[in-house]
Amino acid sequence: MSQHPRDTVAPAYRATMMFHPSHHVPDLAAAEDFFRSVFGRDSTPMTILWQGKRDSGPDYSTFTLINDVLFDTIDPRRYILHGEQGYPTVKTPHLKALGWYVEGMTELFGELRGRGIRLLSQLDEPAEGDEPPHAAGAPMPLFFSHPEDTGIRYEFMPPPPGVSPLDPRTEPGWTRPALSADDPLGIVRGSHHTVLTDRPERVLTLVVDVLGGSVIGEGRDEVRGTTCTWVRLADSIFEYAVPDEGTAAHTDWSVRAPQDTYHAITFQVADLAKVERHLASQGVRVAARSDDTLVVDPATALGVPWGFTTAVLPGDDRD
Template identity: 55%
Template sequence: MSDHESQVTRLYHPSHHVPSLDEAEEWFERVFGRKSRPMAEMTRNAPASPGYPTNYSTFTPINDVLFDTIDPKNYVLDGIQRYPTVDEPHLKGFGWYVKDAVAAYRALRNLDIAMVGQMDQVADGEDPPTAPGSPMPIYFTTPESAGLRYEFLPQIPFPLDHRLAEGWELPPVAADDPLGLVRCSHHTVLTDRPERGLKVVVDALGGTVIHEGRNEILSARSTYVHLADAVFEYAVPDAGTAAHADWITNAPNDTYHSITWQVADLDRVADHLRAQGIGLRTRTDAVLVAEPKHALGIPWGFTTQLTPGDPRSAR
């Protein structure tokens, strides 16, 4: 196991790009039963850095996940829109809180993984780039070298992250939770080069491969990695499948495809999704997959069982 394992404290957040924040917030409240909080809340008592936008992002707390939804049209830094406008919503990327941002940066750099700063400047020095107008290190891998744009930053105080509250623990399933969520089971990345992503999460960050095998739901060959508080699936989909078509949209880079949740009862999930007009792409005795066109572009998965080898099963 890599000596960099302790660098990662937890998953920071998934990033999801959408054409409308209002529509996304309404969907999460209606389907997941969770209210969202805009980034602008961060600046009520302390102003943002000069020129830094606060109207481009909203955060939704979902058990052990902080979900970040972004409208790229509003993410303008130094007069430049940093992400392309989207007509259809899609998962984009994710990142990690790290204890030592310099050590994590150097571990990635030593493996020839290319990175950039928040202003997309090439990060090629011994020390990582910092946020505009701030000494805080923040940097991103390039999709060409890592498969996805992975984000790294220290675990700083962040009022919109519910998990950073003192004494926070994963809550029990709430009686009024419409989906009966337990926790996030895993995040799925589609690829034709799993070794590229594994170089990041295993070799540089110290994650552990916990399972390898066939994912019949996706029609893919998958490798599952446990890192900090989460599990990541790197899946090579068969040609001609829906997953393969999703991967093609970003090929030769990887695609952040879906998030699967552990739930208390699949029938409860199916009944609620049906009541909200959300169809199912797949249903088996063990797994449900939502139809993405009804679900903010995401084929959300729901299962009662965690991945074989997941150490969180014993907690």
């Protein structure tokens, strides 16, 4: 799997929770409308962080909590750091990256650098030395992995010191919401995140050998047409998937190759027929299906081939 097996001694850092998927869109208002109509969820603008303060802050992002998955939607045109647009403008929405809350940021920073994994600041500048860089304009440590070394640009940040107005999961005692009869999709929980790759060993070095994730299974995703390694890390399951040629997944991966592609999120649901009826009512088409899983057409679903399944992945023993 990797040339760097994880030390048997517990490290001085720990990934505590997946922070969020990030998703780049050309129109934040349209994205909010999509989550409201299709997922039945309202979104919280980033500007809530500056509510009641004299100066307003950035307005490039909005957050949507979908059961246990916090989703971050970004309009790159508004993502201005020190007078420069930090991400290229997009015409078609697409998942971008993901990241984790980490306890022991300095220790993780040193471990990654010691393994030769290059790291970047929020301004995409090389992060060197013994201390991690801070967020642009804030004292919080924040850094990213170099996509050539880890497949995509993964984000690492410390857990918030208190309850975050953008992330209700930081509330003491928070638990995953129970299945609700009012949920138009009947979502039980986030099932897994699909990252497309032709070099699974590259990302497994990060998520297993360094961060301590566990490989819970290997097999096929016949609906998407991929060969998969499933990893549990902190509260989430990640599907590292090598796509078959000729599939929609392979087409998506090839756009960014030889880097990896954050392709999709799949939710576990209670009733697949209910999901399909609601999606049809909102103009979201189904692109592929099996008896227990369906994948939507991203052209009708904010650029994401969302998955919905009544199945549980082999080895997924989360409560």
